[in-house]
Amino acid sequence: MRRLDSPRYGKMKDTRFAQFAILINSAVPLSLLAWDWYHHRLGANPTEFATRTTGVLTLLFLILSLAVTPLRKMLGLPWMIKFRRLLGLYGFFYGCVHLLTYVWFDKFFAFGLIVEDVSKRPYITVGMASFVMLIPLALTSTQKSIKRLGGKKWNLLHRLTYVAAIGGVVHYYMLVKADTREPILFGVAVAVLLVYRVLNKFVPKITQRTPSRLAP
């Protein structure tokens, strides 16, 4: 299989079908959202529902993409790395839809109002900043970019995903009226992933399982 084996990750499984399955499955929530919208099944306030749902999906996909590395190391399944880019790009994609719902349904493309909002409302500022951070990450998600930047630089840049995810959680936390349970749940998820990273750096023995398929 072309390019599936690498000295770093060892022998790779052919994950193309699994990637395709993830591609399809990740589009299911948006499809159902669109379907429900078309059939007037989003409740009394469809625009609010769409904004909330796409926002949660953005966070969910960012967290899933961040969970790939810990999972692959803990389970000793190196080929899982193949899913990371896809999940991350879906996070960006849902972020775009989320932003679009705000720009369209809430501001009706009134640029001045958006600028005012971004400068005046801290939760919008944080949300927008997190989204902007995702743009360079999406742009450098190609194999080519990794080569051009070099692994080290690329990895450093893509740690921004953590900053964006934390920003997303803060954005969510700041906008709820009183019930902070859901944003806190997402916050805990990001915190767990961060703790794993720290442990992995200092005590990799307990955070990694040597992949059995790793070439000697």
Add this chain to the structure above:
Amino acid sequence: MLIKKADDIKSSEITDKSLYLNRRLFIRGATLAGSAVATGFIYRYFTSHGEVAQSGEKIADVQEAPPAAPPINEKSTPYEDITHYNNFYEFSTDKLEVANKARRFVTRPWTVTVEGLVQKARTFDIDDLLKISPPEERIYRHRCVERWSMVIPWVGFPLAKLLDQVQPLSQAKFIAFETLADRKQMPNLGSDVLDWPYVEGLRLDEALHPLTILAGGLYGETLPPQNGAPLRLVVPWKYGFKGAKSIVRIRLVEDQPPTSWNIAGPREYGFYSNVNPNRDHPRWSQKSERRIGEFGLRDTLIFNGYGDQVAQLYSGMDLIKNY
């Protein structure tokens, strides 16, 4: 007879290559379809809220609104939307879920105690209380602090008629309304998102204003639980949260009573909470609102459009400071 050992059989002899490829295609197709359906179910699990068919009982002899209540030439919000998009935190903080969580709420027997600085403190049986004054249809705008609004045909009568019965003392300056807090029936009381029981309050002159009503009905029928059955407060020129639901106690007091949302966010939810497009919520603008059922936004009106009737209650007051 030739018996082949397993080793002698080439796999290509057992399964024809095209069949093998077909089978692989089939398995992959099934995996894709199956996983997509599973993902769909997960999405549905987290986003659906259980349907409830709600219908109240017809209220007999509903009167037309008296001339004091301004007529409204805006379309009433559909019953379905009014009854399935509710802020009632005792049941759930998800507006779409309240109707389902409240579906078994028991509103009979029910009593409402009116006490404090009154001459005749009294505990009313709800059915007696609802007969104090003939039910009137009051079609009011309803503006939520969250920037959405509705037009709701309430059935109720002026709060002043109830206060006539108990005769407030001259020291009484404020009035507090308390919502039932029954852990057995209200699943979200275990959370600490607000200070339970829910308390809201008004100045006494606001309470006596002819637009302030106690509502027991909606669209000519008794209120469903999610809208505050059996009895709720409606103050149309204030943000919706001022209208305490499922009231069990009304107290007349001398000092401004502590109120739940004001305790939860003093900078965000003032005691007055009059609808005011000029005073932003610290986190969002209050200049416009989304009328449920409409795609675009409407301009929010000062006092929710009831300025002619109520502005004199606040003459000389700084409405930005006294939000």
